[in-house]
Amino acid sequence: MTDWHELEERRFVKQVAAAAERIVRGEPSTSLIIVAPPRTLAALRSDFHPDVKLRIVAELAKDLTRHPVGDIEKHLRDE
Known part of the structure; x- marks a missing residue:
């Protein structure tokens, strides 16, 4: 059985990862703080381009x- 919610969440994560990559390519000095629910944050970590990972200064799950x-x-x- 297809889990449509899971598929949409996966598509969303890929879109966010691609947007973050466009941001760091357009603004080389950009630092990022990533805030997402724990499961989404884990998925983002695996999808982020290495250049994006270098710009992440903090994460909040x-x-x-x-x-x-x-x-x-x-x-x-507070974190």
Whole structure:
């Protein structure tokens, strides 16, 4: 049986990894902080291009998708 949610999550991870690669290629001095739920974060780690991995300065394994930007900033400061 096909798990459509799993397939969509995989497609999303690939899109995010590709977007991160475009960002670091366009802005060579860019540093990245990656925030994602633990399972998604693990998938991203395996899909990130080595150039992206070099730019990651911090990771936060939390689902903050429903939080306002101010709350996300607080989580980043507290970690």
